[in-house]
Amino acid sequence: MSGKATAAERRIGILPLARATFDVAFAEEKLAAMLAALDAAGLAVTGPRHLLFDAEATRAAMKDLGGQAITDLLVLQVTFTDAAMVAEAAQEFAQPLAIWSIPEPRLGGRLRLNAFCGLNLAAHALGLAGRDFGYLHAAPDDAGIEAALHGLLSGERMARDVDPHPAAGDDPRGVAAADAIRGARIAQIGRHPDGFPTCAYDAGRIGELAGVRVDELDLGYLFSRAGSVDAAQLADARAFASAALSGLDTVDQQQLERSLRLKPAIEALRREGSYDAFAIRCWPETFTEYGGAVCGPVSMMGEGRVPCACEADVYGALSALLLQKVADAPAFLTDLVDLEAGDDTGVVWHCGQAPVSMADPDAAPQATIHTNRKMPLLYEFPLKPGRVTFFRISQARGRTVAVIGGGEMLKRPMAFTGTSGVVRFDTPAENLLDRIMGAALEHHLALAYGDHRDALGAAAKSLGIPVLDL
Incomplete structure (x- = not known):
């Protein structure tokens, strides 16, 4: 070097x-x-x-x-x-x-x-x-x-920038999805954590992209609304979780109740603000100040086609929203937490917030607690095998690009607790590492099942942004 x-x-x-x-x-x-x-x-x-x-x-x-x-x-x-x-x-x-x-x-x-x-x-x-x-x-x-x-x-492993290319395609699904997010409303609840420039956004730039409007709400307001949730709403949230998960009775019940209350609170905000998606500051305050995880409610909202990005990631919420519309299926905003050249696979993971329809049918989803903060409610299951597409509207290196990739989710044992899956990307793992580092991409990618790359290219073309292939 x-x-x-x-x-x-x-x-x-x-x-x-x-x-x-x-x-x-x-x-x-x-x-x-x-x-x-x-x-x-x-x-x-x-x-x-x-x-x-x-x-x-x-x-x-x-x-x-x-x-x-x-x-x-x-x-x-x-x-x-x-x-x-x-x-x-x-x-x-x-x-x-x-x-x-x-x-x-x-x-x-x-x-x-x-x-x-x-x-x-x-x-x-x-x-x-x-x-x-x-x-x-x-x-x-x-x-x-x-x-x-x-x-x-000695300088042999330097990050080398990756050039995007002009978007192409006229898949009507992509054009319709781009039209559908024009004028979208996103609620950012709480500010993104310090040291997370991956989750920062510029109101002017996101507005220019597709007329997207972001309302900034206080995290304490969400907690207050959760506290006013009535018994019937709480019972509905528990029934929703119970229908998908086993083990609800094994976690701390007071913390579980606080976690479940967040779902009807978010739903109420969605109705009142006509929001299409949310970007929520999930930690540490949901644990240290409120006393219950938002991860489980985020999974439930995602299953209901209302993307909720953690760490107040506004572009992550918008990316999940567009991918969801292209796929006509729930999207999961995930971290890439490992790449292994020898096995040519990576692991996608998040604490426990993937939509439950993404669960491997041979694995029973479980209720669990956050591995670091030790509070419920989180979902736990391995992701089901099948073709998957990755997408993000990225601001990496200060430019707006559509990051598009594909791969095959493999039928493997659960890699890590929470919701995780082992994926073989279309790009070899070693090369994928070089592309992620070179492009200096954000750590969140939206994932949906199916191959939607052509439609996403058409959406990027409609939005007037270039494509960066994973």
Whole structure:
């Protein structure tokens, strides 16, 4: 990356980033393995050899590195973190910047690290800032990891921008869907979390796109409306969940009630505001201030064809809405949390909010709790096998493009708790990683079953935006 320092001259400053809401013991184990791999590669490494859990610790580490003659800055993305500290480090250090994230086993349990998603957020932030960066997503015990690390730090794994192409097609489904979202109304309930530029939006730009109007509502207002839900509405919400899920009686009943109350509260807001979709700040306040997860109600609303994007992602809500109209079926706004070149697959996941019609028919959907925040209601099931389409109206690198991709959801055991599926994309996993990093895409993609790529191309053409193929 530096192009000037030889391997012997290079001095690598490291920032091992993590969050305490993930599996700290496992993260510490993985960090030790990452450091051992760097040492075995003969790289001169300086900086903290412990996890940095917050901004204060990270800034202290950056200050210390600033006083040293480092040639490169390497972010060790040990667990998920938002992009704030990577963006700050990119401004603080002029030296070449690289990020190394690590995969985790797909064992059906909790998503213990979610490091890939942290890499994705960081890449998007760096793309918006026009900052060059290198990237690596690999286990510290992979064969050839030492060579991969040398390649990362010598500039062989730089993010290369991906050129979109003009949209094409006249599929009437796409044209009709583009027409249907013109003048759409989206309610953003609460502001997107700090460090999530992936979820930011510009009212003027989204308005110009299709006359979309966004109303910004206070998160506390949603909580207040949930508190005023009557017994009959609450009973209806519970019956709706009970018809699809087993295990409702196994979770904390007071927290379950608070969670269920959010569904009729959102429905009331939809009726009053004539909203087509919602973008809701789901954490931490739904847990820390309200006391119940919105994930289950989001699944229910999605099944009812009212997309609700988490993390107040307005463009995510609009993307799900358009895809839903093209597919004439529910859409699921998901994270891509893993890519494995050896198996040529990825894992799409979200806490527990996929529409229940997407469940594998051989797996009974279960009621569960949020893996980090330990509150209900979340849905839990593996996604059913079949052809799937991915879509997002993206603002990556400061331009508006339609991201379109396809793949095959495989019949595999549940990769991680919540709602998740193992997918073989049309693009090989290794190449897909390069495209996502190069385009610096957002971490949310809308998913629907069926092959709708041609129709989405027609929708993009109607909206006057180019296409970026996954």
